[in-house]
Amino acid sequence: MADNRDIDHHSGVETTGHEWDGLKELNNPLPRWWVLVFWATIIWSVAYWVVYPSWPMLPGADRSADYVKGIWGVSERAQAMAGVAADKAAQSKFTDQIAKMSLKEINASPELLKFSAVAGRMAFLNNCAGCHGSGAQGGPGYANLNDDNWLWGGTLDEIQQTILYGIRNGADQARGGGSTAGMPERASVLKPDQINDVAEYVLSLSKKSADAAASARGKALFSGDGGCTACHGDDGKGNKDLGSANLTTGIFQWGGAKADIVKTIAEGRAGVMPAWAGKLEPTAVKELAVYIHSLGGGK
Amino acid sequence: MREQYDETPLSSQAVPGATRVDERAIYHDPKHPFYIPRPPIHPKLVRGKFRNIKWAVMFVMLAVYYVLPWIRLDRGPGIPDQAFLLDFAHQRLYLFGLEIWAQEFYYVTGMLVLSGLGLFAVTALAGRVWCGYACPQTVWTDIMIVAERIWQGDRNARLRLLKAPWWSFNKAWRLAGTHLTWMLIALSTGGWFVFYFQDAPTLASELLHNTASKYAYIALFICAGFTYVFGGLMREQVCTYMCPWPRIQGAMIDGDTLLITYRNYRGEPRGPHKKGESWEGRGDCVDCDQCVAACPAGIDIRHGAQLECIQCGLCIDACDEIMDKVGRPRKLVAYDSYNNLVAQSQGERVPYRFIRPRTILYTGVFLLVCAVILFGLAHKTVLEVNVVPDRNPLFVQVSGGGIRNGYIVRILNKKLAVHKFEISVAGLKQPGLSYVGIEGGEPPVEVKSDDVRAVKVFVTIPAEEAAKTPASADIVFTVRDTVDGTEVKRNTTFKGPGQ
Numbered sequence: 001m002a003d004n005r006d007i008d009h010h011s012g013v014e015t016t017g018h019e020w021d022g023l024k025e026l027n028n029p030l031p032r033w034w035v036l037v038f039w040a041t042i043i044w045s046v047a048y049w050v051v052y053p054s055w056p057m058l059p060g061a062d063r064s065a066d067y068v069k070g071i072w073g074v075s076e077r078a079q080a081m082a083g084v085a086a087d088k089a090a091q092s093k094f095t096d097q098i099a100k101m102s103l104k105e106i107n108a109s110p111e112l113l114k115f116s117a118v119a120g121r122m123a124f125l126n127n128c129a130g131c132h133g134s135g136a137q138g139g140p141g142y143a144n145l146n147d148d149n150w151l152w153g154g155t156l157d158e159i160q161q162t163i164l165y166g167i168r169n170g171a172d173q174a175r176g177g178g179s180t181a182g183m184p185e186r187a188s189v190l191k192p193d194q195i196n197d198v199a200e201y202v203l204s205l206s207k208k209s210a211d212a213a214a215s216a217r218g219k220a221l222f223s224g225d226g227g228c229t230a231c232h233g234d235d236g237k238g239n240k241d242l243g244s245a246n247l248t249t250g251i252f253q254w255g256g257a258k259a260d261i262v263k264t265i266a267e268g269r270a271g272v273m274p275a276w277a278g279k280l281e282p283t284a285v286k287e288l289a290v291y292i293h294s295l296g297g298g299k
Numbered sequence: 300m301r302e303q304y305d306e307t308p309l310s311s312q313a314v315p316g317a318t319r320v321d322e323r324a325i326y327h328d329p330k331h332p333f334y335i336p337r338p339p340i341h342p343k344l345v346r347g348k349f350r351n352i353k354w355a356v357m358f359v360m361l362a363v364y365y366v367l368p369w370i371r372l373d374r375g376p377g378i379p380d381q382a383f384l385l386d387f388a389h390q391r392l393y394l395f396g397l398e399i400w401a402q403e404f405y406y407v408t409g410m411l412v413l414s415g416l417g418l419f420a421v422t423a424l425a426g427r428v429w430c431g432y433a434c435p436q437t438v439w440t441d442i443m444i445v446a447e448r449i450w451q452g453d454r455n456a457r458l459r460l461l462k463a464p465w466w467s468f469n470k471a472w473r474l475a476g477t478h479l480t481w482m483l484i485a486l487s488t489g490g491w492f493v494f495y496f497q498d499a500p501t502l503a504s505e506l507l508h509n510t511a512s513k514y515a516y517i518a519l520f521i522c523a524g525f526t527y528v529f530g531g532l533m534r535e536q537v538c539t540y541m542c543p544w545p546r547i548q549g550a551m552i553d554g555d556t557l558l559i560t561y562r563n564y565r566g567e568p569r570g571p572h573k574k575g576e577s578w579e580g581r582g583d584c585v586d587c588d589q590c591v592a593a594c595p596a597g598i599d600i601r602h603g604a605q606l607e608c609i610q611c612g613l614c615i616d617a618c619d620e621i622m623d624k625v626g627r628p629r630k631l632v633a634y635d636s637y638n639n640l641v642a643q644s645q646g647e648r649v650p651y652r653f654i655r656p657r658t659i660l661y662t663g664v665f666l667l668v669c670a671v672i673l674f675g676l677a678h679k680t681v682l683e684v685n686v687v688p689d690r691n692p693l694f695v696q697v698s699g700g701g702i703r704n705g706y707i708v709r710i711l712n713k714k715l716a717v718h719k720f721e722i723s724v725a726g727l728k729q730p731g732l733s734y735v736g737i738e739g740g741e742p743p744v745e746v747k748s749d750d751v752r753a754v755k756v757f758v759t760i761p762a763e764e765a766a767k768t769p770a771s772a773d774i775v776f777t778v779r780d781t782v783d784g785t786e787v788k789r790n791t792t793f794k795g796p797g798q
Contacts, residue, residue, distance in 0.1 A: 137691070147696060249697075
C-alpha cells in the first residue's frame with residue numbers, strides 16, 4: 001500500500017490525502033510529548049481504577065458492599081469523620097474546661113469567653129437563628145436576645161435553664177412548669193372599649209403618649225376586672241417566674257403599637273420554645289448561654 | 300535539517316594571529332530553520348575591562364547573597380536577632396532597623412516599586428546594565444559556565460566534546476563532573492535561600508543534623524532545582540523567552556541611551572585582512588566572529604540592538620583584543636547612543652545627554668516614591684486600632700427607650716512590653732460604655748506585646764438623647780495607651796431610629 005501514499009514534494013511529508021481547493025493537509029506526526037502524555041493518562045486511569053473506589057455494584061443487604069472499594073480502601077466519609085474527631089481533640093483544651101467550670105467562671109475568663117462566643121455563635125446559627133434571627137434580634141413572638149428585657153430572666157444560669165428545657169412545651173422542667181398556658185384572652189372578660197382603655201394604660205406604663213382619661217379608666221380595669229395584676233403585678237413590671245412581660249420597659253415582644261397591644265389583650269399570647277437538652281451537648285448549651293449573655297443584655 | 304545548519308566552510312585566518320572561528324550566531328541567523336532544538340551556546344572566555352567588571356560585580360552579588368542572612372542585630376529579648384529575616388511564622392519582615400508586619404506589606408510593595416523605577420532610570424541611561432551584570436540569572440549562568448569550563452575546557456573544547464559520540468568515556472566523565480558541580484552550586488544556592496526565612500545558625504545546624512522541618516527541605520530543593528535548570532540548562536532562554544523585561548525595556552530606551560553598539564560606519568565593509576594590506580576603502584571589521592563566539596546570548600551584535608542582547612559587554616572585550624592585534628583603534632564595538640552613531644557616520648559627534656526629560660521623569664518619580672515611603676515609615680505607629688460596628692442588628696432598643704450600639708475594638712500592640720489601654724467615645728451626650736471580654740469587666744485593656752486583642756464595646760445612650768440623635772451620628776473612638784500616652788482615634792457611626 002506504500003505506493004498510495006501521497007508525498008508533498010515541497011516538504012517531503014506525507015499528506016492525509018484530503019484536498020481543499022488545491023490545498024493539502026500534511027500528515028505530520030503528533031508531537032512525541034503529546035503521545036507520551038496520552039499513554040500516561042491511560043495508564044494512570046487503570047491505576048486509579050485499581051486503587052480507588054470505582055465500580056458501583058447492585059445494591060444488597062450490606063450497603064457497604066455496594067461498590068468496589070479499591071485496594072487502598074479510600075473513603076472520603078471516613079476522612080471527613082477523622083477530621084471532625086481531630087478538630088474536637090484540638091478544641092478539647094477549651095471544651096474540657098467548659099464542661100467542668102460554672103458559667104460564671106467561664107464568663108470571667110477572657111480566653112474561654114472568646115472561645116465560647118465563637119462556638120456558641122456557630123451553635124446559635126445552626127439551631128436558634130431560625131426563630132431568633134441570625135443577629136439574635138428576634139421578631140414578633142420571638143424574643144430579641146440583644147436587649148436587656150428578659151421574660152424568664154437574663155442571668156447566665158437562667159439563660160442556660162431556658163435553653164435546656166425550653167418554654168411552655170409541656171415538660172415539667174420547662175419554663176411554665178408543665179403548663180402550656182400563656183397569657184389568657186381577655187375579650188370574654190372586657191368589652192372592646194375597656195380593652196382600649198387598658199391598652200392606653202399599658203402605653204402610659206411604657207412612657208408612650210396615651211390618652212389620660214382612658215389611661216385612668218384602664219388603670220382601674222388593670223387591677224380590677226381585667227385581672228392583669230395577677231401576673232403583671234401592681235406596677236406592671238411582670239414576673240419572670242411566670243414569664244409575664246414587664247410592661248414598663250417599652251419593649252414588647254408581640255409589637256408595641258397600640259393595635260398590637262389591643263390584639264394581645266383581646267386574644268392572649270403564649271410564646272413557646274423547644275427544649276435543647278438532649279439535642280445539644282451540655283458544653284454546647286453552656287457555650288450558647290455565654291454567647292447569648294455576651295450579646296449585650298445579659299444580667 | 301540539522302545538517303543544513305551545520306554545513307559551514309571551516310575556518311581560515313581572519314587576520315594573522317586571530318583565528319577566524321566562523322561560528323554563526325544562534326539567534327537571528329537567516330539560515331536558522333524553525334522548529335529545531337536550540338543548539339547549545341558555548342561562549343568563549345574573553346579577557347578585558349568588562350569581563351573584569353563582571354567578575355567584580357559577581358563577587359559582590361554572591362557576597363551579599365551569602366553573607367546577608369548571617370548578619371546579626373540585637374533587637375532585644377524574644378525577638379529574632381537576624382538583620383534580614385522574612386519570618387513567615389510570625390508574619391513579619393525584619394529589615395535591619397525596620398520591622399514590617401504582614402498588614403504593612405505596602406512598604407515592601409513600595410520597595411519593589413522603587414526597584415522597578417530604579418531599573419527604568421538605569422535603563423534609560425545605559426540600557427540593560429542590570430541584565431548584563433547584576434541579575435541573578437546572569438550571575439548564576441556565569442558561575443555555571445565557569446564550572447563547565449573547568450570540567451570541559453573553553454569553547455572549542457566544549458564544541459568538540461559536543462560532537463563526540465555518547466559512548467565516549469571522555470565525554471561521559473566530563474559531563475558528569477559538570478552536572479555534579481552544577482548540582483552542588485544549586486544546592487548551596489537553594490540551601491542558602493532558606494536562611495532568609497528562619498534563624499540562619501539554628502537552621503544551618505538543623506540542616507546539618509537532618510532535623511529541619513520538611514518545609515525547609517522542600518524550599519531548599521525547589522530553589523536548588525530552579526538554580527540548576529535556569530542557570531545550568533536554560534541560561535539565556537530564561538532571558539529571551541521567560542523574562543518580561545526585554546519586552547518592556549524598549550519603552551525606556553531612546554536615541555540617547557547608551558547601548559552596546561557595533562559602529563558599522565567604521566566596520567563596514569567587513570572582510571578578512573591580509574598582513575600588509577591597505578585599510579583604505581574597507582572597514583575595520585575583519586569578520587573574525589570573535590564577538591559572536593564570546594556572546595552568552597548567542598547573537599551577533601553587528602546586527603544592531605536585539606531583544607536577546609543582555610548588554611554584558613563581553614563582545615566589546617572580544618573585539619578590542621582583535622583591534623589591538625590588527626593595529627586598529629579600539630571601540631569598534633562600544634557603549635554608544637544611537638544618535639551619536641548616526642552623527643558619527645556623517646563625521647559629526649553628539650555629546651551624551653545625561654539629563655533628558657525621560658531621566659528627569661524616572662528620577663523624579665523615584666524620589667517621590669522614596670519620599671512617600673520615608674513619610675510612611677516616619678509616621679509608622681506601634682499602636683494600631685480598628686473599630687468595627689455591629690451590623691446585625693444595627694442598634695438595639697433597651698428598657699426605658701435607650702439605644703445601644705455594639706462595636707468590636709481591635710487593639711494591636713506592636714511594642715515590646717505589655718501595655719494597658721483606655722477606651723473613650725466622643726460625639727455623643729451621656730454615652731454609657733460597657734465591655735465584654737475584659738478581665739474585671741472594665742478598661743484598661745491589657746494587650747500583650749506583639750499581640751492583637753479584640754474587645755466588644757457597647758455604647759448606650761438614654762431615651763431622651765436617642766430622641767435627639769440622628770439615624771446615623773458620627774462618633775470618635777479614642778484608644779489611649781496608659782503607659783506612654785499615645786492616642787489613636789478612629790471615626791465610626793452610631794446608628795439609631797432617628798429623631
